[in-house]
Amino acid sequence: MIAFRLPSLGADMDKGTLLEWLVRPGDAVKKGDVVAIVDTTKAAIDVECWHDGVVDTLLLEPGTEIPVGTLMAVLRESGETAEQVKAQLAALRASEQATVAAPAPVPAAPPAALPAEGARAAVSPAARKRAAELQIDVAAVRGTGPGGAITLADVEAVAQAKPAPAGRADAMRQTIAAAMSRSKREIPHYYLGEDVPLTAATAYLAEQNAGRSVTERLLLAPLLVQAVARALQRYPELNGFFRDGAFVAGTGIHIGVAVAVRTGGLIAPALIDVPRKDLQTLNRELLDLVQRARAASLKASELAEPTITVTNLGDRGVRSVFPIIYPPQVAIVGFGRVVEVPWVFDGVVRATPLVTASLGADHRVSDGHRGALFLATVRDLLQRPDELARPSDGP
């Protein structure tokens, strides 16, 4: 039996609301498949399952708010029978009841069966009318009435689980406030800055983009992100988490990219395994990630896994940023606006594109000396863009 529990979709998340199941009992699930949509204070997140199996029982109704770690569904492993899963589930529940003072709220009875494929869903007239008023698609509502019929209460439950946009912005503000307060309260930051000439990088991109259409052009941002990733391979103490009084190195280099959301607020989903990706792939993935972050359709793993964050002020920003760490990460790298400045090369003053890179790091984990070496490595790597453009097979 595979127990599918609500994962933590970020260090600041302690509960979530199930919005929708994307699988039904009997469906085969492959590792990495999105099985549910869960609402957090930041966004509605696609939650993946990390095991192969067949969905046995869905234990929660959409609309239920549950703490992280709550058992949401059970899956059968290959060769297992429904009876075996039933027995194991009963045993699991018994042991959880015995050890947990306040067990997670799970409905006592299994959810009512869904109507057969092709059958018209039973929706009470009052529920149908209310759903129309609330602009809720009844196909997305799970019925709890007789024979699985959708009742007024089922529609109201979905309506309540779907907070208004204004409510989401408020909730996001509160989440950011909590995370940043924690950061400034707990983390002794040190800050470093370095000006990085981008003559080579801009020349490389111009050359690469010469034959490309506008939509296919490579941007500077993925090159900056890749430089951070490669530098982290050499300074792993900046890549990971501070948990329970100790540093825990990240497994893989997953770089959170701070994205401003149009309705206000900020979200930092991850680019996964950055060093293994070539520039073109990273470019595509970054654009996709930003777009989906703004459309609030992210995957759980993208929110849960950043091991460090990069904040890039871009064209409309200013020269430099003094970034605040997103706990429990231990470092954050900032890039300011690219400006053209007079710069001395080999005794000659030249007009040079320049970006100021900055590092905010957790002094409990690393010292300024190592931080400075890391930032200098970022600077040096950006002078060799062709190397950054190729995937790395290093650690």
Add this chain to the structure above:
Amino acid sequence: MSAHATSYRDALREAHREALRRDPRVFLMGEDVGKYGGSYAVTKGFFEEFGPERIRDTPLSELAFVGTGIGAALGGLRPIVEIMTVNFSLLALDQIVNTAATVRHMSGGQFSVPVVIRMASGAGRQLAAQHSHSLEVWYAHIPGIRVLAPATIADARGMLWPALEDPDPVVMFEHAQLYNLEGELSEAAPVVDIERAAVRRAGKDLTIVTYGGSLPRVNEAAAALAGQGVEAEVIDLRVLRPLDWDTLVASLRKTHRVLVVDEGWRTCSLAAEIMAGLAERAFFELDAPPARVCSEEVPIPYAKHLEDAALPMPPKIVAGALALAGRQA
């Protein structure tokens, strides 16, 4: 006079006494209403008090004495005709349906029939199949008459006078199990209407619609339901024709679920009419299919346990309500 303890039977008797005193045109006729004091003792003592001119014992012919009552009404009197049970009233159906209900229409409004026809109905007293039926719906089907079902002491006391004031025929059903109902009457002569249904208990989870002898059973069921966390709103129809749809629809808008409890048989019952009427008027308020608890479709049995099994008793009402509210019984 302040609140006083009384019974349904005594309240009815007091209503008759008041009517006989208030209006010299009022007189009473029926089988054994005089010297015997009425099959259910409603008119006990009237023969001595008002005399044989106004309290008239009749032969055993419903056809004849109901017809006589209709004639007296046409002639300007205000007769109250008592029929022993609804089963026997079938012998007078021709008089009531073909004559009393039609004269206003057929005379172009020149004549009216201000008669009140009272009768006992319902089961529960082991009187077997020929004395126990609930045929209120037979009369509620007929245009031209008003049909009343007093289910409380206040309605027993208050409905007769407005019924006598109605210029058209009124048929009034007194459930045989209600006569011994005891309770307080807050005023000597409560003023009641014969137009509206009454909300007897407020609730939010479902509406239970009933009338007559089923009201005490529904009240008992509603109390049991409250103990299980289901708040039933109880509506007493009071007037079976014309039905007060406004009160029914208003309740359904609140609860979205309706259970009809009707001692009549379910096929073509008053319950069927309530369910159909609510579906027509408030379909989009329904959150569950309308449901009903009616009598089993058998002639009412004599044996006590079979009679109880045939009737909509509180446990069946509770089970029906829980199922409707989406709860396990």
